[in-house]
Amino acid sequence: MKLPKFRVYEPLNKKMHYLDFTLYEFSGGLNSHKFVLPPKHQGMQNPYTMMNLETVEVMQFTGLHDRAGSEIYIGDVVQLGNYEQPYEVMVNDYMQIPVIDNDLGQENLFKIHKNCRVIGNIYDMPDWNF
Secondary structure (H helix, E strand, C coil): CCCCCEEEEECCCCEEEEECCCEEECCCCHHHCEEEECHHHCCCCCCCEEEECCCCEEEEEEEEECCCCCEEECCEEEEECCCCCEEEEEECCCCCCEEEEECCEEEEHHHHHHHEEEEEECCCCCCCCC
């Protein structure tokens, strides 16, 4: 079984961290959930950096790639085919699968990912109206 891949966005620093693996720590109450960034994700001597889940946005890799081979994460913005309209990649609340929400309703990303192109993410493109 493959470990899930994540990326973490820090709104205060406007930085995105792509994680090859994630160590997850739970110690105590609900507010103590933290992600641990491996040393290669920081330019510091400190071996690990703790990130509180309350201060970052966590996005999971869908396991899918777009037509150019780029990884598609929840929170990415994609275009379908040759259309310019951007669509946000999200999780369907009922089926818990990655989808895009378009004019026809939600479309299963598993069926259309080879026709998509990642053009950014919701944090790079906050002014887009999805």
